Amino acid sequence: MKTTKQAITQAILGVCILLSASVEAKLPPLTVDSAKAELGKRLFFDTRLSGDDSISCSSCHIPQNGFSHPEALSPAYTGSDGFRNSPSLINTAYKEVWFHDGRIGTNLNDVVRENITEDWLMNMDMRLMQERIKQDPIYVEMFQKAGLGEPSNGGVRKALPEYLKTLTSKNSPYDLNNLSALASQGQALFTGKAGCSQCHTGELFSDGLAHNTGVPENPDIFTDPMRHQSFLAFNMFMGIQDYLALKRDVGAHVQTHKADGSDRGSFITPSLRELTYTAPYMHNGMLSTLDEVVDFYNRGGGQDSNKDQRMKPLSLSKQEQAALVAFLESLSGDPLIGDEYEWLEYDFGYEYTEDWSNAKN
Ligand code: HEC
Ligand code: HEC
Incomplete structure (x- = not known):
């Protein structure tokens, strides 16, 4: 039989385990293969991944903007313009569903392919990309070092x-358990009266x-x-x-x-992490600041016959x-x-390969 003292000790231990579990539950560290990641970093900033060598991934996902873009609607491939806000890529590796409409739910390998080949994004033929990067001796070496063999489309993906x-998020006050008094009050509202955590759940807040x-x-x-034509082409292609x-939209x-x-x-x-870098907000950048976002929710969201029942005026002071x-x-x-x-x-x-038809790599 347990004595009262044992029971109390066990209860305290249980609470401690729960507390430490809740700390560990914050975004878990990811194992990264550094040679592959280094290669990925070079590819991310290389304009040769776009059809006409004009834009790289970083043209639309800018590091200083939390790997998003400061314009409401994203830029696009030469001759077109975007119709969605460019999302932050910070913590995207933790996601299970990607794009504002969730059209890819498999893995990042597929998401990357979509960004490279989609006409209004990089408009690149993967076979051409493979030939281009094969001609760059730095890539030849980096692919070898990363254990990916010859430069290839599969290796890029x-x-x-x-x-x-x-x-991934680094040292946010939330992760360091270092919230100001005002932020703690905000957290209580977030999970309580304001009802935000009905949809913004878990450590990604999504x-x-x-x-x-x-x-x-x-x-x-x-x-x-320019935007309308990419919008129409996209919807036609998606079978609307x-x-x-x-x-x-x-x-x-x-x-x-x-x-x-x-x-x-x-x-x-969307995830709510790193928002201070990623304005403007929403799938189409229609809200410019976090004050505007909170005001939007306080009014019960916008007008829409399909609006979620949980969107109600909040009467927040x-x-x-x-x-x-x-x-x-x-x-x-x-x-980052x-x-x-x-x-x-x-x-x-x-240096371009002179006699490319007899080139070995
Ligand atoms: C021309 C601008 C542009 C370029 C270049 C671009 N992207 Fe994007 N990216 C976007 C936009 C816009 C979206 C959102 C599209 C949507 O939701 O329909 C997006 C979405 C993504 C997503 C999904 C993010 C999420 O959390 O849902 C990933 C990952 C991504 N891009 C990675 C890349 C990579 C890697 C490259 C380079 C190979 C790249 N992007 C090149 C504009 C761009
Ligand atoms: C019914 C589900 C739901 C509730 C409740 C909800 N949100 Fe959202 N939130 C969303 C969706 C969906 C979007 C994306 C909408 C879009 O892109 O058009 C979003 C977008 C956002 C964004 C923009 C993020 C970005 O990167 O663009 C912020 C900030 C935000 N919500 C904060 C809140 C706060 C604060 C509350 C509570 C007051 C709240 N949300 C309540 C579903 C919800």
Whole structure:
């Protein structure tokens, strides 16, 4: 039989285990193969991965902006323009579903392929990419060192995800359990009265599901012909029957295709980490600041017949809104800039192979 003392000791121990478990539950460290990641880093900053050698991954995912882009709608490949906000790539390696509409739910290898080959992103033929990188002796060496053999399309799709694994939150006040009094009050509101954690769950603050919050449309998609053409082409390609008549971004409907259209205008809950670097917000950049985002939720979100039932006016005081913003800010850590994260040496120029038809690599 247990004595009372033993029972108390056990209870205390249990609490300690629970507490330490909750600390460990914060984003777990990822095992990274450094030679592959180093290769991925060079590829990420190399414009030769785009069809006309004009943009690299880092043109739209800028390190200083938390690997997102400061314009509401992303730039795009030469001759077109984007219709979605470029998302942060920090912590993307922890995700299970990618893109604002969740159209890829397999792995980063597929996400990387999509970014390289999609016409409005990098518009690159993977076979051409393979030939280009084979001609660069630095790549030949780096692929060998990474154990990937000759430069290849498959190797690129392994190295880039490995590099993305290095882009994780570092030292945020939240991770260090170092919240200010205001941020702690905000955290209580986040999980309590403001109801944010109904969708922003877990250590990424995302349930990985699509919801409709009623974010207004970005009119530029419909008035700017360059953006509109990429938007139309994308929707046609995704099998949206009425793509020519669309007056809105249908969001997750491209993958769920509900016949009653109740899934139109829903988007994947984004992670809330590193927001201080990644303004503007939402799938179309329609909200510029975190104050605006909190004000948007306080009003119960936007207007939409498909809006999630949980979106209700919150009646938060000005002070409570400031506390929520302080909590959101506490989820951002050190900027991921400098040599560790960026390929700073511009060494992409190389001697072309003279007799390319007899080249060996
Ligand atoms: C022309 C701009 C542009 C370029 C270049 C670009 N991306 Fe993106 N990327 C985007 C946009 C915009 C999205 C979101 C698209 C959507 O949701 O429909 C995105 C989405 C992503 C995502 C999914 C993020 C998430 O959490 O859902 C990853 C990962 C990614 N890009 C990696 C890359 C990599 C790696 C490269 C280089 C091979 C690259 N991107 C090149 C604009 C770009
Ligand atoms: C019903 C689910 C739901 C609830 C409740 C909810 N959110 Fe969201 N949140 C979303 C979705 C979905 C998006 C993306 C919408 C879009 O892109 O159009 C989003 C986007 C955001 C963004 C923008 C992030 C970015 O990178 O663009 C912030 C910040 C945010 N929410 C904070 C909050 C806060 C604070 C609360 C509580 C007051 C809250 N959310 C409540 C589902 C929800």
